[in-house]
Amino acid sequence: MYDADKRIQYSGFSTHTLNAYALQLKMLIGGIGDLEIEEITLDLLKGYLSKQSDRLKPSSLGHRVRFVRSLFRFAFEEGHISRNPALKLREPKTDKRIPKFLIEEDVIHLKISCESPREYAMLEFLYSTGCRVGEVQKLDIEDINLENCSAIVNGKGAKQREIYYTTECKIWIKRYLESRDDSCKALFVTETQPARRMSIPTIRYSLKKLASRSNVAVNVYPHRFRHTYACQLLDNGAPLEFIQGMLGHEKASTTQIYAQVRGERRRELYRRYF
Known part of the structure; x- marks a missing residue:
């Protein structure tokens, strides 16, 4: 349902954006298991994300956090869950990198x-x-x-x-x-x-x-x-x-x-x- 919602919302967007959502969902299920959505807790989500933090840059981890928040916000707003476990998730702080240019x-x-x-x-x-x-x-x-x-x-x-x-x-x-x-x-x-x-x-x-x-x-x-x-x-x-x-x-x-x-x-x- 989430995937269908994004395909409608981003119908004019690049297919790369939609494929990225699908991949993030697959990794989330692989990381925490194929549980009933009501079973997902904030601690489970934090555990999943903390495992990723060792091998991901803060910017990439930030993308993952935003996806998880988006998924559970959708599930909550559509009435599939009674509480939103991702509500208190925070993105990691990232250093602002100076763009690299050619002289x-x-x-x-x-x-x-x-x-x-x-x-x-x-x-x-x-x-x-x-x-x-x-x-x-x-x-x-x-x-x-x-x-x-x-x-x-x-x-x-x-x-x-x-x-x-x-x-x-x-x-x-x-x-x-x-x-x-x-x-x-x-x-x-x-x-x-x-x-x-x-x-x-x-x-x-x-x-x-x-x-x-x-x-x-x-x-x-x-x-x-x-x-x-x-x-x-x-x-x-x-x-x-x-x-x-x-x-x-x-x-x-x-x-x-x-x-x-x-x-x-x-x-x-x-x-x-x-």
Whole structure:
């Protein structure tokens, strides 16, 4: 019943979200046993979560706690249990991590190491839009407006937003599209025949190959471009409200972490160059 409720509630959401709920439920049953739901106590739930705490990061344990609270809140509100045993569960405290970004030198090394129009276009798009990898993967050619350097992306929670990219990015997208002879509607496709929409792992692998070729020392992955994009906007004086809208963050607190980046960015540059 809980699974059906979430599938209705998150009907527009990524299947990854729904699969994550199903997996959490399976792990919970495996951890405490397939008991009658009225038998579940706060102590049982705490015992289950404490066993996970040794091998999970606080952020991952927090996800598990939120799932358990959500499940039993649903069961209580729907009248399946007379009391909510998860009511007093608290999430672990987590350290706010400074987002990892790429410095300008890294980006230049990556650019000059590109060997195909697809690599150029993908790199420029990630760098100049700050899109999530899932948003880029889902893009179709028809979502791109080359005249005004914009695109419509489908973000988290099936929320659409308009994003913008640079003239340099526009040039490489045009070159990439002109180099293709397939009929696939996806913006980024595989180089195999027949061409298919690139998967998220394939996009990640393509960036790893590019990073290896360019001898960039830091770890290069799609989300790092998102952090770099936000840092660059911040460095150029963009207000946090604007950055929040461009990144598609629902909560201002998610964007707030970039306010800590200025000092960290200076320290990072100092460490790398002194």
